[in-house]
Amino acid sequence: MFVDMRLLYAPDTADHPNWGCRFMGDWYRQALLGLDGVRLRRLGSRWFFSGDSKVPAPLTWPDLQAIARDVREGRSEGLADVLPPLAGCDLVFMNGENFIRPGTLKGRRLLMLAYLAKAVFAKPVMLVNLSLDLSEPALAELVAQVLPLLDEVHIREDVSAAQYRALVADARFLQFADVGWTAAPAPLAAWRALAGRSGHFNAWPDHCAAFDAGQPYVTVSASSAFAHAGPGGDPSDAFIGLCRRLAAEIAQVVLVAPCEVDAAIMRKVQAATGLPLLGLNLPVAQGIDVLGNARAHVGGRWHPGIFAATGGTPLVAIGANTHKMAALMQQLHPGEPVFDARGLAGQVDAIVDRAKAQLAAGPELRARLSQRAAEMRARVAGSLAFVEARLAAARAEIQAPSRPT
CATH class of the missing domain: 3.40.50.2000 (Glycogen Phosphorylase B;)
Known part of the structure; x- marks a missing residue:
């Protein structure tokens, strides 16, 4: 039975020359395309650290709330490239990597995209392969507000996991190893x-x-x-x-x-x-x-x-x-x-x-x-299980006999 899941993969880091970015970007893209029923759309990593001043990057939690309000009210010129893919997808799959750290645009835009996907468009969101540096209070507050909303969060090492546990009571996340270990x-x-x-x-x-x-x-x-x-x-x-x-x-x-x-x-x-x-x-x-x-x-x-x-x-x-x-x-x-x-x-x-x-x-x-x-x-295995479960549920729904009206 054919299932067509429109999956937005962001960021696809293979557009960056860094060896790790290229390896991760290719690995996730190939693994996702290997799942029967996935139709992939990608947003490259360059958007996340673009110097375009029209593309917002929230410094604080109130900033992010204001951006979401503008999107709901149709005032979102700087996000024109990303809102249609968000609105049109069935699931957002995000490679967190080392984006969320002080002093970077890309970490704040990653959190912004995840929040808009969840809070404005009500999409399932996975954030995977994540490291966190929560030493900046405003960034830590953004993390504390956004990550608990997401459907699944994967952290790749113990230091980040400990920081997130200390920040968020009853933090929900899974630990999987970085996909680089499959080299x-x-x-x-x-x-x-x-x-x-x-x-x-x-x-x-x-x-x-x-x-x-x-x-x-x-x-x-x-x-x-x-x-x-x-x-x-x-x-x-x-x-x-x-x-x-x-x-x-x-x-x-x-x-x-x-x-x-x-x-x-x-x-x-x-x-x-x-x-x-x-x-x-x-x-x-x-x-x-x-x-x-x-x-x-x-x-x-x-x-x-x-x-x-x-x-x-x-x-x-x-x-x-x-x-x-x-x-x-x-x-x-x-x-x-x-x-x-x-x-x-x-x-x-x-x-x-x-x-x-x-x-x-x-x-x-x-x-x-x-x-x-x-x-x-071996600890990389199972990291796509959430996507696989959504595909299986979609197939089951299609195959279920319809009830007479």
Whole structure:
């Protein structure tokens, strides 16, 4: 029996060059399209952090209530692109990711869209794969008012879950692992020869020198902590020093630029050192292969840390723009440090020592991390059950015999 569920998927983060965004966007889109009966419409992530001043972004709960009132009364010029899809869908499926944090437009617009879908258009709403930074009181109030209204909320790590429980009495949510845990690095034997081929990892505008993947190597990325100017200035010099030490004392180094911020930093590191660089526009699957077969990964990016762990690669964590690297270390290496991104130059010795210790732990550590990654992958299963249940209910309603009048 044919069911036609019009599902609005927002944001589809695959329109962003960040490796994690591309992986998540593709994963959810493919998984949703794989459900029989789903007709998908997408809203890309760019709308959520657009600089267009006509698109509202509520700073406070009263602001959001006023926006909803304007929509009900037909005064919604800045939302003309999103209101018809909201009105015309049967379900809104939202990938929360790391949007809800202080100082961003996208988190407030995510909450606005969820609230309008529920309070104005009475749509079922799922908010999945979510991390939360509730350190800003006005943002925390928006979360406290909006999330309890939604049909299902999925939080992906324990720190955010604890913050939400502390904010909302009897908070209703489920915990599922990030879909990044479903990544599957190709075995080294499948691509090691290609890594030595000139140009194999080139991804415009970046050029990656060939490297011998058959020999031990360490991958290094930067961090979301550098998205905005802060104390310590340009971190490139600190990364140059760190990478030279890692290359001299541990193994060859492969630079990784999984986001625009990292690309700006790692291009400077490459210019100074000549090290191979996996560029921003590299196919994500190739990046996962390299990360998952490294001897260690050093960096402050959530998804690259996960991608590395799916192949058994240990993580030396640098801090990020929220608690997420601390949360990831709880999942992978409980009790191990997260190094301060802004104080990187003064921590090179400690980071190198940590990487040496992880390499010395050898196959036993890799096996333990691979097992942990498998456990996390299993915790992704069932994350689309709400959509599947709605589809099943729609089929049952169609199949039910009509009563005579």
